[in-house]
Amino acid sequence: MAAITAPATTPRRRGGQHRLHGWHIFWIAVAVLYFVVPLYSLLQFSFEGRYAGHAAGFHWFLSVFDDPAFRSSFWLSVQIALETVLVSNLLLVPTAFWVHLRLPKLRPVMDFVSVLPFVVPPIVLIVGIIPFLQPFTFIYSRPEVLPLIYVVFALPFLYRSLDAGLRAIDLKTLSEASANLGSSTFGTLVRVVLPNLRQAIISGSLLTVAIGMGEFTISSLLSFNTFPVYIFTVGQSQAYEAAALSVISLLIIWGLMIGLFLIGRGGRTSIAMGATR
Amino acid sequence: MTTAVEELSEPAASVPARTPKTRRSWKGGLRWLGVLPFAAYVSIFLLIPTGELIVDAFKGTHNQFTTANVAAIVHGQYLQSFISSIELAALSSLFGGVLGFFLTTAIVARGAPSWLRSTMVTFSGMAANFAGIPLAFAFTSTIGVGGVITVLVQHFGINLTSAVPLSGTLGLAVVYTYFQFPLMVLLIVPAVDGLKREWREAAENLGASAFQYWRRVAMPVLLPSLLGAMVLLFGGAFSAYATAEALSGSTGNLVTEYIANLLNGNIFVNAQLSYALAFGMIVVIAVLMIFYSAMQRRANRWLR
Numbered sequence: 001m002a003a004i005t006a007p008a009t010t011p012r013r014r015g016g017q018h019r020l021h022g023w024h025i026f027w028i029a030v031a032v033l034y035f036v037v038p039l040y041s042l043l044q045f046s047f048e049g050r051y052a053g054h055a056a057g058f059h060w061f062l063s064v065f066d067d068p069a070f071r072s073s074f075w076l077s078v079q080i081a082l083e084t085v086l087v088s089n090l091l092l093v094p095t096a097f098w099v100h101l102r103l104p105k106l107r108p109v110m111d112f113v114s115v116l117p118f119v120v121p122p123i124v125l126i127v128g129i130i131p132f133l134q135p136f137t138f139i140y141s142r143p144e145v146l147p148l149i150y151v152v153f154a155l156p157f158l159y160r161s162l163d164a165g166l167r168a169i170d171l172k173t174l175s176e177a178s179a180n181l182g183s184s185t186f187g188t189l190v191r192v193v194l195p196n197l198r199q200a201i202i203s204g205s206l207l208t209v210a211i212g213m214g215e216f217t218i219s220s221l222l223s224f225n226t227f228p229v230y231i232f233t234v235g236q237s238q239a240y241e242a243a244a245l246s247v248i249s250l251l252i253i254w255g256l257m258i259g260l261f262l263i264g265r266g267g268r269t270s271i272a273m274g275a276t277r
Numbered sequence: 278m279t280t281a282v283e284e285l286s287e288p289a290a291s292v293p294a295r296t297p298k299t300r301r302s303w304k305g306g307l308r309w310l311g312v313l314p315f316a317a318y319v320s321i322f323l324l325i326p327t328g329e330l331i332v333d334a335f336k337g338t339h340n341q342f343t344t345a346n347v348a349a350i351v352h353g354q355y356l357q358s359f360i361s362s363i364e365l366a367a368l369s370s371l372f373g374g375v376l377g378f379f380l381t382t383a384i385v386a387r388g389a390p391s392w393l394r395s396t397m398v399t400f401s402g403m404a405a406n407f408a409g410i411p412l413a414f415a416f417t418s419t420i421g422v423g424g425v426i427t428v429l430v431q432h433f434g435i436n437l438t439s440a441v442p443l444s445g446t447l448g449l450a451v452v453y454t455y456f457q458f459p460l461m462v463l464l465i466v467p468a469v470d471g472l473k474r475e476w477r478e479a480a481e482n483l484g485a486s487a488f489q490y491w492r493r494v495a496m497p498v499l500l501p502s503l504l505g506a507m508v509l510l511f512g513g514a515f516s517a518y519a520t521a522e523a524l525s526g527s528t529g530n531l532v533t534e535y536i537a538n539l540l541n542g543n544i545f546v547n548a549q550l551s552y553a554l555a556f557g558m559i560v561v562i563a564v565l566m567i568f569y570s571a572m573q574r575r576a577n578r579w580l581r
Contacts, residue, residue: 042414094311119559
């Protein structure tokens with residue numbers, strides 16, 4: 001047996017290269033199955049659940065599209081996600097620019113603050129935020145409070161993306177050149193730095209959209225009917241509809257991730273973890 | 278740093294009027310104004326609420342100092358909720374860590390085609406982001422009641438939903454592993470890449486088998502990175518709420534679910550207790566972070 005298989009494998013071992021072991025193939029197979037089987041089951045559930053005696057096809061999808069609560073929760077989440085992107089960029093782009101340009105000594109502090117949200121999980125933050133913001137009814141009772149809180153969770157992703165982007169350009173030289181040509185600091189930010197940071201801003205923002213669209217803990221505890229809260233509620237009684245909604249949600253998140261991948265192509269690949277659990 | 282700025286701005290001094298003046302004014306305390314909006318924002322939405330909850334964890338109903346709340350959470354059902362959360366976090370980070378590690382060694386192995394690596398890393402990025410409510414329903418469709426795998430193994434006489442109920446610790450750990458192992462891959466690929474080719478070749482020249490190389494050379498170098506990554510996985514699973522809530526509902530006994538139940542409907546049923554539980558979570562995560570930074574320091578000794 002060995003004599004028969006040996007020649008077949010020899011050509012692959014060019015220059016002492018090893019081919020993939022059975023051991024490696026085993027773990028790759030386990031990982032692929034782990035990855036694929038739940039997705040397959042979810043699709044199976046959303047398409048092939050029985051409805052009135054025949055395979056449902058798109059029935060569950062169509063039935064959730066018809067639900068006004070689907071549309072309102074979906075648009076609420078889209079709105080929240082976009083507001084989170086807007087606020088976090090307005091806050092962080094000028095701050096990151098300013099720290100890099102004028103307060104480089106503050107950079108370690110900024111690095112530290114930007115990872116703090118990892119230490120304070122959403123469920124803990126909301127315990128602190130409720131008594132603190134409750135007196136300010138005009139903001140606390142409106143859905144706009146959600147993007148304001150989500151900015152905190154976007155901070156690690158967006159700030160680190162911006163920080164890496166700013167480190168990659170020669171900010172000092174660019175701003176000196178810009179100032180010598182008569183530009184103000186603001187003009188430098190808008191006309192010189194922003195175009196250079198485009199990739200960092202877009203990739204940080206895509207992760208921020210993923211956070212805004214997917215966050216469940218805080219929106220459910222503050223009783224806002226966002227898209228994940230709606231899926232949760234549907235799932236309490238309607239398994240097929242919940243599966244269809246999960247597929248929709250998954251496609252959105254993955255669309256964002258593919259966008260990230262396409263933007264990051266050619267550049268460095270960043271660790272993308274936008275989901276809040 | 279400042280001298281470099283001065284040197285650079287020297288030629289600019291010959292350029293007329295305002296450039297030197299504005300430059301000088303920004304050198305003073307005024308430049309700190311630039312980070313004021315950020316500092317204010319982070320204070321309002323992160324630092325003050327967190328700080329206040331820590332202080333409030335030690336306050337009684339009449340604002341007096343007390344350790345009663347914190348003492349209450351290390352007993353009975355509240356202690357049990359911490360234990361459940363820690364068990365779940367440990368189990369899922371162990372599953373995710375082991376599978377993620379072996380997958381990483383497989384995709385960076387010599388002889389592994391380069392498309393395999395890029396494909397698996399891309400898929401890891403996607404799977405790591407598949408979490409929360411949709412993940413819960415994906416696993417309900419798989420190993421829940423009437424799930425695809427549940428129905429499949431029923432033919433072999435196995436009752437999956439009673440063997441591994443999704444609301445139990447093992448069931449939840451299986452679900453969390455879905456995002457834990459890809460996260461592990463993303464976290465440790467750089468460290469595994471940092472293993473020098475020469476080390477392997479030197480080991481092989483000295484007659485080491487693949488197993489001996491991993492046992493004696495690669496593992497000691499990688500161990501701090503692996504443990505550090507698993508600590509991050511642990512922290513993520515420990516803080517998670519959405520997936521568990523969707524799967525176990527009101528029967529859930531994780532600390533995050535206890536806090537949510539105390540907060541439910543926006544009203545503090547027992548505010549002091551929820552502060553104390555939240556404070557307990559911060560303590561656990563702080564301990565994890567200390568361990569993580571110690572691991573990072575050790576990891577950096579070899580992998581640069």
